[in-house]
Amino acid sequence: MGNQGRRRGFASWFVEPYKQVRLGLVVLLVNFVFAVLIFGVFGYYLYDVYEAVSVYFKLSEGESIVTMTKFAVPLVSCASLIILFVLTTILVSVRFTHQIYGPLVSIHRYLDEVLAGSVPQPIQLRESDQLKDLADKLNSVAERMAMDQRAGTMVAVYRFLDDLNEGRKPQPIKLRDNDRMTELVDKLNKIAAKYS
Numbered sequence: 001m002g003n004q005g006r007r008r009g010f011a012s013w014f015v016e017p018y019k020q021v022r023l024g025l026v027v028l029l030v031n032f033v034f035a036v037l038i039f040g041v042f043g044y045y046l047y048d049v050y051e052a053v054s055v056y057f058k059l060s061e062g063e064s065i066v067t068m069t070k071f072a073v074p075l076v077s078c079a080s081l082i083i084l085f086v087l088t089t090i091l092v093s094v095r096f097t098h099q100i101y102g103p104l105v106s107i108h109r110y111l112d113e114v115l116a117g118s119v120p121q122p123i124q125l126r127e128s129d130q131l132k133d134l135a136d137k138l139n140s141v142a143e144r145m146a147m148d149q150r151a152g153t154m155v156a157v158y159r160f161l162d163d164l165n166e167g168r169k170p171q172p173i174k175l176r177d178n179d180r181m182t183e184l185v186d187k188l189n190k191i192a193a194k195y196s
Contacts, residue, residue, distance in 0.1 A: 103131040
């Protein structure tokens with residue numbers, strides 16, 4: 001498989017957009033709840049300190065406004081950092097789910113081929129993908145299936161040749177779909193047709 005048809009950029013991060021966005025929304029909701037809690041607690045304590053300073057030092061209205069602006073800077077900084085944290089978490093979760101859902105799509109295709117009765121194509125993953133151990137094991141299964149299928153086909157070919165060798169009319173050889181020995185078996189079946 002080449003790189004044809006692969007998307008580039010941010011859009012390429014979405015293999016299963018619905019599932020990835022749903023997971024991203026769960027992460028966003030958790031982040032948002034904790035961000036509001038952190039901001040609320042931090043803001044409450046800053047306001048409480050401002051009120052205490054205002055009462056203790058008996059600040060005038062002008063001094064009170066200057067003091068409030070001093071307390072507003074940490075609140076704005078806190079809010080900015082929380083927003084940055086939420087956005088970064090969303091990007092990281094989308095990127096990480098891409099590394100999981102990409103291999104899962106390949107594994108689903110592989111299993112569909114197995115269920116269809118054909119020898120599946122090996123699963124090819126990118127360097128950054130997760131589930132490599134599982135993909136390697138499934139690729140080993142595919143190799144074993146291909147060897148078993150070739151062995152089964154060879155038994156039928158040998159039986160065919162034994163029948164020919166002993167002067168009996170050989171039975172046509174039947175193959176599964178996608179067998180790699182189709183060309184040889186077709187030729188042998190043509191020979192069997194001549195003995196009819």
